[in-house]
Amino acid sequence: MWISGCDIFVSISYIAIMCVQVYTDYFESFTIFYLWHNYLREAFTVSHITLSSSSFLLMAATIERYLQSTTDPRTGSLFRLLARHRASVVLFCFAASCIFRGTVFFEVAVVYNSRCTGFSSMGLATSRLFSNPVYDAVWKFWIRKIVTVFLPFTVLASFNAAIVYNVRRTDRDQTVKALIMFSTVGTRAEVTRLRSRLRAVTRMLVMVVCCYLAANIIDVVVAFWETIDIESLFANEGVYTVTTDISSFLPILACAMRLPIYATNDKQIRTELDERLPRNMSGYPTKGPTKVIYDFYSDLFDSHVHLPPYHLREDGYLIPSVLPSEVRHAIKSVKNRTAPGPDRIRPEHLKNLPTALVNTLARLFTRYLSECKVPSQWKTSRTVLLYKKGDPQDIGNYRPICLLSVVYKLFTRVILNRIERTLDEGQPCEQAGFRKGFSTIDHIHTVTRLIEVSREYKMPLCLTFIDLKKAFDTVETEAVLEALGNQGVPTQYIRIFRELYSNFTTRISPFYDDITIDVRRGVRQGDTVSPKLFTATLEDVMRRLEWDNMGVRVDGRLLHHLRFADDIVLITPSISQAERMLADFDDACGKIGLQLNLTKTMFMRNGWVPDAPFSLNGTTISECSSYVYLGREVNMMNDLAPELGRRKRAAWGAYKSIEDVVKKTKNIRLRAHLFNTTVLPALTYASETWALRKQDENAVSVIERSIERVMLGMTRLTQVRAGIRSSTLRQQSKIRDAAVYAKLSKIRWAGHVMRLNDHRWTRAVSDWTPRNVKRTTGRPPTRWSDFFTKSFKERYDALRVSRTDRTHWTTLARERDKWKDCWRPLGLPDDQRESR
Structure with missing residues (x-):
């Protein structure tokens, strides 16, 4: 910032000195000529001082960047000292510039000639200081020249070379340490972003310094020539004149080049420039992106459905006081390294709170609950827009994430811990989102088993995948409060939620222009309690639907839909039934503000479902042959090949995120650990639900070996030769075998499913055989359970166990220890840790 300020003063001084003289000659204006002579000395002095200040500030920034780039622990204290006293360093640089360059003011004199008039009445001349040999030789050349020319040039050249060397040397070690510390995908992305930012800042500084060095090289050469042989320099008067003019112009040009350098290396500056430029030049719409964002989110967060205020019933429930132990338990569940809210308090601050402050928070939370009043600061948030997929120019393809106060989220976490059991007990087994003991694998397993059985027994099956528009952001607040009341949440907690959601505003800062938007509906994406509030509201909607005679019958129970938060799939035996259910669901959602995204809502049917038109409110619902459901691509043929293609791309993408590390590190175990914890989960996602065939195992192994060869710096041709x-x-x-990894995941999952006793659909469809339906003759397609049936048959045959003494694998899976003993030769799921 200070360097940019110096550049501005240099530019202004240059215009005041050089350009005004041109205007005087062109317009022949004596007034401009008179003014120019009166402020010339001041402008000349300011230009010299700012040029030297810019040089000294560049030296300070370069030294600080050098201290930051080096790994020597002794430089840490010096770097922290400079960082704490940056203001003092800036003042010192300006004071030094005034001392060494301020005397320029006394070197130039304005001479008034009373005998002449007009342009001849005034002129410039050197002052008496030039006749002083001490000033001219010692101060002006030996002291000022060395301090303001030779010293900055030498320091900047040497330190920038050292910075480049340090960055190249320490980049590998710092990346390895960062990936060890931050092992999750989100934090690895954050590390990558920080590394890119540091590199951009270093690159920007090096380019600015190189521009400075290039601008001052002539001045250094001339000064060095003056030191060695000043007579030969004056003898070449033409060369001396040209080099002096160039050396005085190049620093001005270097200052002007810094803004393009900043814009090239700093994304924020580029964004600011794009916003400030005229719209027809920057390519934005005529009303501007800020206006587009404001209109979109003002409409998104505005209530569109009028719902009467929910009448709170007095239940006589007295909320107990918040205990310090509750606050400490909530603090432990707060994630580290998350973005702070408007108050800039980070989770790490809460983790280090002393006991006295924890007790104070408990008393404050108790008061907020009893009075149903919260601080006004909790009713504001900072919203960031995260790009999802699709057209990046479409504002609808961005997810708004509210950065809320960490203390606010701690408060809602305390409330959630109290009401979570009540909300979970109100959820049916069809809802698997944001629930303990559930995962996406539950519903993926259920859907794939439905497809598998319907294909084997030639049963009609139609799956309708529903997509909701901005579901979390558009649900009406009164509908959320009513759902909490219907599910038995105490009234006092509902009151506090009403208080938290009333008069709420959020601030979006595109291009550094703050936009404040009133939020009148939706749950806060970023709040820990929001997923539970949404699933409770969706459950309240589902309870009003009359679907008792809809769906597919599984062991006497009707399965008509599955939910994972707002990802909903309707399960029907016909298109007409799916059309009716979709219309009912759309009507119920419209009453609470939710809307279906009909462009992304699709249905998929097998060959035993008759073709029929499928539409909703005059809009045709698209039919698809495959659909990516909860991260896995499913199709009615239960073909795993398309999904393995997606797994291949995901595995290569995961490898690319660690490629720089695994290629540079010499630690074999570290490299294998990064591969096993990053690439293998991406390659074998949802392998628990795979009906593994031999060709599928080979395909997984081929993908893994191709990545393995690249990691070892080898090609297939090199390996063969x-x-x-x-x-x-x-x-x-030293990496793990992906096929074995997938088998172990499937074994672990099978044991988990067979031990379930909560009547969820995952267990029901696992050993489901349709009643009153006869399977046709011929070999059936490979089932999910064939892997276990075949494995146990081979084991019993090898041990020559009679058929009467054989125990079915589902029976063994119900006992954890016996199930582990059966697969011990393959490697237990609990024994997958590598020895360190």
Whole structure:
């Protein structure tokens, strides 16, 4: 910032000195000529002082960046000292510039000639200081020249070379340490962003310094020539004149070049420039992106459905006081390294609170609950827009995330811990989102088993995948409060939620222009209690639907839909039934502000469902042959090949995120650990639900070996020519076998499913055989359970166990210890840790 300020003063001084003289000659104006002579000395002095200040500030910034780039622990204290006293360093740089360059003011004199008039009445001349040999030789050349020319040039050149060397040397180690510390995908992305930011800042500084060095090289050469042989320099008067003019102009040009350098390396500056430029030049719409964002989110967060205020019933429930132990328990569940809210308080601050402050928070939370009043600061948030997918120019393809106060989220976490059991007990087994003991694998397993059985028994099956428009942001607040009341949440907690959601505003800062928007509906994406509030509201909607005779019958129970938060799939035996259910659901959602996204709502049917038109409110619902449901691509043929193609792309994407590290590190175990914890989960996602065939196992192994060869710096051709077996490469890489990893995941999941006793659909469809339906002759397609049936048959045959003494695998899976003993030779799921 200070360097930019110096550049501005240099530019102004240059215009005041050089350009005004041109205007005087062109217009022949004596007034401008008179003014120019009166302020010339001041402008000349300011330009010299700001040029030197810019040089000294560049030196300070370069030294600070050098201290930050080096790994020497002794420089840490010096770097922290400079960082704490940056204001003092800036003042010192300006004071030094005034001392060494301020005397320029006394070197130039304005001479008035009383005998002449007009332009001849005034002129410039050197002052008496030039006749002083001490000033001219010692101060002006040996002291000022060395301090303001030679010293900055030498320091900047040497330190920038050291910075580049340090960055290249320490980049690998810092990246390895960062990936070890931050092992999740989100934090790895944050580390990558921080590394890119540091590199951009370093690159920007190096370019600015190189521009400075290039602008001052002539001045250094001339000064060095003056030191060695000043007579030969004056003898070449033409060269001396040209070099002096160029050396005086190049620093001005260097200052002007800094803004393009800043814009090239800093994304925020580029964004600011795009916003400030005229719209027809920057390519934005005529009303501007800020206006587009304001209109979109003002409409999104505005209430569109008039609902009467929910009448709170007095239940006589007295809310107990918040205990310090509750606050401490809530603090432990707060995630570290998350963005702070408007108050800038971070989770790490809460983790280090002393006991006295924890007790104070408990008393404050108790008062807020009893009075149903919260601080006004909790009713504001900062919203950031996260790009999802699709057209980046479409504002609808961004997810708004509210950055709320961490203390506010701690308060709602305390409330959630109290009402979570009540809300979970009100959820049916069809809802698997944001519930303990549930995951996406539950519903993926259910859907794939439905497809598998319907294909084997030639039963009609139609799956309708529903997409809601901005579901979390558009649900009406009164509908949320009513749902909490219907599910038995105490009235006092509902009152506090009404208080938290009333008069709420959020601030969006696109291009550094703050936009304040009133939020009149929706739950806060970023609040810990929001998912539970949404699923409770959706459950309240589902209870009003009359779907008792709809769906597919599984062991005497009707399965008509599955939910994972707002990802909903309707399960029907016909298109007409799906059309009716979709219309009922759309009507019920419209009453609480939710809307269906009909462009993304699709249905999929097998060959035993007759073709029929499928529409909603005159809009045709698209039919698809496959659909990506909760991260896995499903199709009615239960073909795993398309999903393996997606897994291949995901695995390569995961490898690219760690490629720089695994190629540079020499630690084999660290490299294998990064591969096993990053690439393998991406490659084998939802492998618990795969009906593994031999060709599928080979496909997974081929993908893994291709990545393994790249990680070892080898190609397939090189491997074949060298005669290296894949088993030899595996011994070198020390990574785990992906096919075995997928089998172990499936084994662990099968044991988990067979031990379920909560009547969820995952258990019901696992060993489901349709009644009153006869399977046709011929070999059926590979089932999910065939892997276990075949494995146990081979084991019993090898041990020569009679058929009467054989225990079915589902019976063994119900007992955890016996189930582990059965698969011990393959490697237990609990024994998957690598030895460190």
